[in-house]
Amino acid sequence: MRRANPVTTLLATAAVTASLLLVPTAQAEEPRAAAFAADDYCLGQCGDIVPPGNNGNATLAEILTHKAFGTRPAHSADQLGKYDALVSGYSGLTNSQLTDFFNDASFGVPSDQVESTVKPRPDVTIVRDKKIGMPHITGTTRSGTMFGAGFAAGQDRLWLMDLFRHLGRGQLTGFAGGAPSNRVLEQSFYNQIPYTEEDLQKQIDSAAANGGERGRQALADVNDYISGINAYITQSVSARNFPGEYVLTGHADAITNWNDIQPFKSTDMVAIASVVGGLFGAGGGGEVQSALVKLAAQNRYGAAVGEQVWKAFRAQNDPEAVLTLHDGQSFPYSASPASPQGVALPDSGSITPERMVYDEVGGTGASVAVPAPADVAKARGIFEDGVLPPDLLNKKHGMSNALAVSGAHTDSGNPIAVWGPQTGYFAPQLLMLQELNGPGIRSRGVSFAGVSMYVQLGRGVDYSWSATSSAQDIIDTYAVELCNPDGSPATKASSSYLYHGACLPMERLERKNAWKPTVADGTPAGSYALVMFRTKYGLVTSRATVGGKVVAYTTLRSTYMHEVDSIIGFQELNDPSAIRSAGDFQRAASKIGYAFNWFYVDSRDTAYFNSGLNPVRRSTVDPNLPTWARPEYEWVNWNGDENTSDVLPFAGHPNSINQDFYISWNNKQAKDFTFGGFGHSSVHRGDLLDRRVRALIASGTKVTRASLTRAMAEAAVADLRAEQVLPELLRVVESAPVDAALAPAVQKLKDWQRSGSLRKETAKGSKAYGHAEAIRILDAWWPLLVEAQFKPSLGDGLFGALVSAQQVDEAPSDTHGAAPHKGSSFQYGWWGYVDKDLRKVLGDPVQGAFPQTYCGGGTLSGCRSALVTSLQAAVAKPANAVYPGDADCAAGDQWCADTIIHRAMGGITHDKIHWQNRPTYQQVVQFPSRRGQNITNLAAGRTATASSHETGWNTLPPSHVVDGNPATRWASDWNDNQWIQVDLGSVQRIGRAVLRWESAFGKGYRIEISNDGTSWRNVFSTSAGDGGDDVVAFSPQDARYLRLTGTQRSGQYGYSLYELEVYSS
Incomplete structure (x- = not known):
């Protein structure tokens, strides 16, 4: 008898064990009506999508099956096709067709759409829906909600989170393998975010101590979130359903269940936040490269003309650049002064990049074939090209886009937004989708894996927010004079520098890494040490001479050692009691230190705020060139021990409420607000959005969710x-x-x-x-x-x-x-x-x-x-x-x-999709209501009558459409001209009907309203119905009756509705 493969046998057993361990809790959630949640003021007009799918974990068995047969775990790819289809489907797009390309982003899960329910501890429930498998986390306590967020994060992104906590510490190669790409990536991040464990902990302590009650709550949230992740790790190890990449990279054994999956700790979140902030939330730091351009220009044209040429190409304030704030507002920041002082230009040919890699051994030669069972060998080499692009950080990042139109130009008078972060395309995705519902938190949207205790971009009860990278200058380059403690002449090799007259030693930050070949990455064994030198003026990046003096060029980022401070702003964005207006949103966004453009919409207002810990510089300092590291050129009131200084006040940040429209595609924010690099000139990809939105408004036709989506989608393929x-x-x-x-x-x-x-x-x-x-x-x-x-x-x-x-x-x-x-x-x-x-x-x-x-x-x-x-x-x-x-x-x-x-970044790959230049996660939103307005289903429990209904063995009366039960339905006779109407009991203000169709839907139908049941007014008609849930909004009017009349069936049967809901707005 042939012996069963121990790996696959064990994996099959593990899958059964997992299903027993995570069996859904019986009756954990009471069946609810199909109507919208009591605190969901979007009323079906919020949509979102993030490809390829929400499930970012795969067991070893699932990875091997994928390699052998091409199958994929459930919900790992079910948003990819919908996302891709917009390229061919945007032309002629209507509001009713948006659900073909975006998920319904309403709060909650209808009882008939629950796929699983898990209670990882008594005070939190995680419900996953059938459509996309996203976690809807509901806690009876704040602690339970955060614990559930951590548990769900582990379920969906454990491997990715582990990658990022190692990357944030400069320890990627020892964890994921020594592939050359991993080495380059690891070095690039360590070059910009080298921290000791003490540094990471200090940032947590500081945020908690300086943030008041919200700071203390944030610390508690972090600890509960971490507990949830670790609870999932314990459970998944016991059940043997942890991500299979741990086995393939040598961190677990599929047979013995040995593993070295380490529990998460709060400092891991700082490391992950540092990675995210470095990728998307920084700007500036290119002063040396700018200096080289200036020197080359002056060498070519002479000092005076060369200066003009440099300024022209630098384009600090090009009057032809597309602007997000286009009403003429001026927000001066970071421009070169007329007569700069303290500029430290390098002598020609003197720049030497700082060495970072020491004691490098091995890691070269042919790939090593680590012994593995035949089925496991199918996954051999999945990480030999690295887990991420090697120059992910070094290449410029300016991503994400946003379009928002004020209610003055929209169909219903409510603002519309189409927006989202453009964070690249990965599998699993860097972002994970979730809904959070607990004391002091109510939101749905995406968060970066590993820091998902709050939604970072998404929607609240009656508002939505998003961001784009802004890249204003929050990083400066200083020329620190080198010295030797013994007074001997300094050389480029000197490891001390002058600080306020004292010769101080540079702090040596070192990370030793070693790797060995694995099934996933057969790169031969090797090791090296990564070394960065830190001064009070920042991290040493190169050395040079300036006027003959030996210097080190350092980069000082205002958010360095302050990676965690932004947590307070994100906490407030998720708290419905904190965000009740556009002004509240701006105040919350102002507490985020990273450089982002933030956008907001509710039922009445749109708003914009540019966040960032923008240092206040001396008026004579040129932020576009290296500066001498001397007290007279430091940031105003800068503290070198804490890296704090005066920062630009709220009013100095570009901000606006209710401009006619906003666009952003990482373009210039406002007049006189200087970008931290080259490129904001007369043509920018922001023009692709700006000209289309302007054309929509100029046409005189009111903007709809569909038309604004069309504008974005066309720009995405232009x-x-x-x-x-x-x-x-x-x-x-x-x-x-x-x-x-x-x-x-x-x-x-x-x-x-x-x-x-x-x-x-x-x-x-x-x-x-x-x-x-x-x-x-x-x-x-x-x-x-x-x-x-x-x-x-x-x-x-x-x-x-x-x-x-x-x-x-x-x-x-x-x-x-x-x-x-x-x-x-x-x-x-x-x-x-x-x-x-x-x-x-x-x-x-x-x-x-x-x-x-x-x-x-x-x-x-x-x-x-x-x-x-x-x-x-x-x-x-x-x-x-x-x-x-x-x-x-x-x-x-x-x-x-x-x-x-x-x-x-794991063992599951995905099909190619058509090129499109659009956000990775994208929302389409239009809030018709706000807190304080009635959003109850006015038809619930009222009297419904119809022209006919099915009888006999399957009686389907009209009363079923108002019974609040999503499992019952009305069905008409099998011919076209059938109607059903609801008597609301009295004349009321109504402006919306929701039709929840069974498969026998109306391709053509009209909706009429009446005060007396005799004289009818038509408010909507269509000949392009496509089933599912139709949300029909119309100009609010007073009426007692609402009637739906079918004019064309979708098939041979009659018309069939689960629910017919009526709302005031």
């Missing part, structure tokens, strides 16, 4: 270069007759641009772009034309320095060293530079023009010659050179090169 810059390029090219050989290419480009400049399939599933040849030409042409336009005039040195400061292109298929297939595109590039220079060549008016004209030496004929030559080279470049291919795509496959692939 090529910024083609839409905004190609017209000027073609004007130059066609300023003289075009050669016959080049004419077809020019015509293709014109046809594409005139058709909308979209990168979109010819038909759903075709995997081929419309205007594919024009897209190929522009993809090939852009880097060539930028070089042809600028390099001859700028010279190699200045052009190279500028390219280092601002990359030339960011097309969907252009990786720029980052992971391919990442989705986010057109954020960083030379679009504005090209646009401004070409318009100057063409003689068009240009605000904030370059001091010189670069293309063709400033002549139209010369510029045309340069562009035509580069276009000819682009046309001749074959597709397999433009799209060279990779492990996922064949060379020359244009559509595939653009596709989004969720980067696997």
